[in-house]
Amino acid sequence: MASDNRTPVVLCWHMHQPGYQDVKTRQFLFPWVYLHAIKDYSDMAGHLEAHPNARAVVNFAPVLLEQIEEYLVQIERWRHGVGELGDPLLAALVSEELPETGTPAFLDLMNKALRANADRIIQRFPPYARLAELAELYRSRPEIQRYLSKGLLRDLLVWYHLGWMGETVRKQNHCVQSLQEKGSGFSMDDRRALLDVIFEVMAGIGPRYRNLAHRGNVELSVSPYTHPILPLLLDLGSAREAMPDIPLPQHEKYPGGELRASWQLEQARQVFQRFFGTEPSGCWASEGALSQETLSHLQQHGFKWTASGDSVIHNSLNQAREAGEPVGENDIHKPYRFGDSEVTVFFRDDGLSDLIGFTYADWHAKDAVGDLVHHMENIVRAGKGKAGPVISVILDGENAWEYYPENGIHFLDELYAVLEDHPRLRLTTYRDLVDEPVCEPVALPHLVAGSWIYGTFSTWIGDPDKNRAWDLLCEAKGHYDRAMDNGRLNADRKLAAQKQLALCEGSDWFWWFGDYNPAQIVSDFEHLYRRHLVNLYELIEYDAPSSVFQQLSQGGGEPARGGAMRPGHEEGK
Template sequence: MKKLYLCFLWHMHQPYYKNPYTNLFEMPWTFLHAIKDYYDMPWHLSKHPKIKATFNLVPSLLKQLEEYIQNPQVCYLLNTLEKPVEKLTQTEKLYLTDILFSANSKTMIKPFERYYQLYLKKHSKNSTFDNQEILDLQVLFLLAWSGNYLRENNNTVKKLIEKKKNYTHQEKLELITALKHFIKEIIAFYKDLNQKGQIEISTTPYYHPILPLLIDINTAKESLPNVNLPKLKSGFKDDAALHVKNAVEYYEKTFGKKPTGFWPSEGSISNETIKLFKENLILWTASDEDVLFNSINDRKIENIYKVYNYEGVNIFFRDKYLSDAIGFRYQNLDPKSAVKDFILRLRYIYEKTDFNPVVSVILDGENAWEFYENNAKDFFQELYTQISEQDWIETTTFSEVLEKDIVVEKLNSIKAGSWIYGNFSTWIGHPEKNTAWEYLSEAKQILEFEKENKNYDTAKSFLFVAEGSDWFWWYGDDHFSHYADKFDLLFRLNLQKIYDLLGKDIPSKLQKPIKKLYKEPIIKRPSYFVKPTIDGYVSNYFEWLSAGEVDLTYDMSSMSFEPILKKLYYGYDEDYLYLRIDGKVESITNKGYTLKVFFLSTCEFEIELPLKSEITEINGIKVVANKVIEIAIPLKLFDCRDFDISFTLTKDGNVVEKLPLYSVLNLNISEDFSYDWFV
């Protein structure tokens, strides 16, 4: 009997969110998807013995899950949640009342009556929350992100869902403990299903890079000839090989055997990518139908359902319609209607082909489900049930289907591309994306000159993190994220860490965001010249009255600590730029702290100033710290009047805080007040 072989691949991935300076995960999405999706997805499958699937587990995801298990304090969101509400600072409360609404309002917030009430309050004129409301918000956020398995099987989760509101601090801690403990079960569950033969586990180059671009940046022109490429100082071909090698080794350490299949990051392949897989004894890989059509110049639909072989590696090409239907369309349909459409589409493929078609359905395995009712549980129940009842459909893994009676054709060449538009425009070509590539290549060049440095291997690991695809995804104007500034920051921090470890000066441009869509400060400009007494005190009311001012903490609402330095006043006369910084200055005076001031853009100028109660003079620059920090900088030291500026507070060579956190301040001191009346 003719068969349609259906191969599901659920791609499980998160970028590496750890801040290299704090060693804390800046963003909690690995943890949240762990309690909502990473166990639920194979759990749905396990209830249907006839259904098989492949789960692609990216090493950078598995590494983070391991770290959550080994060090429960690795996530600053969880650390903040564990604090009693009454001990939270105002900054921490602002952070929480922002991130704790990071959930789909229709499918995750609205089902919890109390959570929805708080959501409506957040968007009302009265958006101030009392302590009990914040406590309820914390618990309800975690419950909303808890998957169906937890809701049905975890007593703590069930009890708190039933309670609905008025939670206690102890109940919150009990919930967090239960969720942390649950993470330990995830990988073991995958191993069990893999040993039983119901699932195959594939992997991806270690930190999820766009492998063809690492191997040769010019492959971007194969599918997009007019793309603007960055000017690189160093290539990454050797890094590409290490991403694959390290992934194979990590897989073997985790699962006790070498992988047979690789899902390349973003479905991105090229001739050289496949050859690299072959060197690592990979049996199969996959990409998108657009890459196939670009490679064979024949858009007949039947071609998608064959398997192709290039250089001894088998390549599957996903059905874009079916994959995207699950990822983006079926969430708007009831489960029966959605599954009916899916089965009808498969039947059309079955009847149109005169061979046993292999239908590859490949998509993100975590992000789509929050747009479905009930986290897609009803959809998967209907989908797997209906497929199980079709005797002409057989679900199988990618390795197993190669043993079936299928069509395998030789592929002479691959036109490099990805599963988005069949090209690489999502990761290269836009000025922001190209800037990121150029910064990356400069760090690589410096690194390769330092192979004898004792920190070389550690520094190289941060380069690998920065080569991941996700950082480039959020640059440019093709995608939006409320947290794009954090992605930008993490990318630049990983590069900064390379310079730090090698004992090199960090390029000042790495202090400035690449991403243009970051929060803008409200800057009050000077209204007249100022000439303060540099003594570390506000000597009189009029001393700084005409100065400009700006809140240095304007982009710190997402941070879980109280900043030391808080407000900047600035002004000038004919000879000096004057800076005054307010905050908890007395707590850092005469205690070994230094303040680095970076002038960027048209001025490339950097100064490092000790914070002492007595005036210090360095190259004509005067600085003193008492009640406030006051600085006088001769204008002759830098030749511009419109510049970007940022501040970094350090102690013993370690960064204590950077202000602004994600951005820089643009100050203009060009206005001439000589002819203004001042009363």
């Protein structure tokens, strides 16, 4: 590729879900792992399979991979009559007996089967839309509930899963097509057939991405095991590098954070190797959260590249400039190295990435891709005469597409079609750019700690609710350390506690705490976070303090896209 003078473009799709399973009961408290697997992880593979000349980086959080595997094991055991389905929605889909109308259990399942994008999913399918209308009538008229049939819930559960089905599956799978044509009155055979489709799609995730990597279409990379904010594990005070006045938790440091960061990275490599049969070259540190110390840990664990948001490089360049270092202009389209770290760091073009996440969903696909590529071409023109730029588009591989028509199939198909054969742009991967650099990485003395959200850690620390959550975790870690050293726990118990602690360290709990997030989602995540902490205390045989049972956060805001995504820059900056 050395003779190819086109400007490299990296599309990096980050696949991530936190730990939704209660390891004590093996129950999944929320269905987002399997729903995004059948909708987004399958579709994202399908688009790359359909464009053999396209290339991308696909990053997986190991905790997501393990949960997909757990679903497959549970479904297989259930098929053989030796186990239960640990997800209430999946279990209800094939249950012989559904709750009686008029009961809280019926209402709970009905409401869960309507947690889908109203415009892009529910209203798209007339039978699903009619069921949603009936559900609203059911909620508003309690006196008629007893006269409605369980068939309402049975059909609603089928349509919920049909609505969440990936578009590439929908266009190819005869079972899905026949169920959509049938529309209502679904039998147990129909429901079991749909479960078979769900299993087949989920079982194909690992092999399909392995094959794409083997073909050279995809570079697979990994995040730390349970998606923690590594810089905060290493040093809570790193939040003040970008925000000097940010309030911090009462605990000044996460106990034993260096060992935990190393464990998270080593565990990530092990899970990745088990699933994909190869070693990762790169690590998308959770939320693009980096610090100078984090780079050292990434290097120690054999990673050659990482990436973050463009505000991080702006902050780092500004700090170097203020210190009198001879640095050039602010350029996000270059690889960098910091201090004595040999890890190459790339930076997300927040403007381009956020256009996909927040703007293009309502555009015609050709117009959206034309606009995006036009911006890329302008970057190429602006870089004439300089060392070759690298354009990085990085965003979640699952959260944007439910806001697009038909799960983004038209946009993504057009994007790959245009870029796989563009005269001035070439799709590539970070591994290839490290192995065959288009330019030498720019050297800077220090990386200012921050993330891809605003270039700070304010999404995970500093808010009173977030800080309380950190204090609960720090307190639990102190008890964990003493329990691991006192000789009472056997080896199996220690291993279970170690993994349970990792679940508590995930970034998502801290992301959702705060008044600016939707109340229902805040309630869901703070409940799950506290449950993970309770499970940890049980494993280390220590009574959980009363503070773990007190509500942490309430929420009540209405952020864009429900809060699951955030733009890289704060509004007006």
